Amino acid sequence: MNDNPARKLKLSSPRPDRIAAFAWLAALVLVALSLCLPPDARAGDADSLRAERVGWARLKTPSLSWMRHSSGDPVLMRFLKDQTSLNIAPTWYVADVEKLNEMCRYPLLFSQGVHMVSSENGRSNTAEYLRRGGFLLIDACIATSITPDPDLFLQQESQWLRSILPDVTIVPLPNNHLLYRCFYDMPAGPPHTYFDNIYDSKWARHGFYAIRLGQRMAGIISLSGLQCGWDKMVAPPGHDVACMKMLVNVYIYAMMQTGGD
Secondary structure, X not given: OOOOHHHHOOOOOOOOOOOXXXXXXXXXXXXXXXXXXXXXXXXXXXXXXXXXXXXXXXXXXXXXXXXXXXXXXXXXXXXXXXXXXXXXXEEEEEEEOOOHHHHOOOOEEEEOOOOOOOOHHHHHHHHHHHHOOOEEEEEOOOOOOOOOOHHHHXXXXXXXXHHHOOOEEEEEOOXXXXXXXXXXXXXXXXXXXXHHHOOOHHHHOOOEEEXXXXXXXXXXXXXXXXXXXXXXXXXXOOHHHHHHHHHHHHHHHHHHOOOOO
């Protein structure tokens, strides 16, 4: 890998109310260390650098699809562990939107979408999770039975997030953003999975959208079907790996933020 701009990021001190503060800091330091290793040394030295285990969790919402594609998550976990120094658990966990303590165990939560959360408790928990420093990755499934209209999905997610956090902004993330090169070089932006592997301009025109809370990126809205890709839906050869590489970048960038970008 070429000279990595992520090395230039400064580490911020975790506040007492940060999400999973100690695990977060340990994971962050180890990722930073692994970035400084030569590529051929990472594989051999990674195990010695691993620290306290971190977990990958899906946000449980009232949606019947909240755990869709979860069968492919262990493959993603293996990829994360092989490619970084994160000591990530080999399975996936559940963080119920109605239980803030479950949500706050994980610095990053994966979601199929949050706009269907209508309870005041769930709405309040999500707002509090994001205020405390949590990162929310919302990735639309590209199956037409799940997400028939990507524009409507983006609108619904954006409106819901603004309703729980009036100061939040949703902005397109340009392809030259650090997130696309903090570990793997992804100059074309996020890879797109297409339903039945048929190109669809309605989906292709969407990149990532940053969920910004003040100067911090508090999450991403993706209309790329990353989960569909790493769960091996019909796609070009290597697409599953490209989707997992993109997820590695998102995870590492989320951990390495200093309050602004």
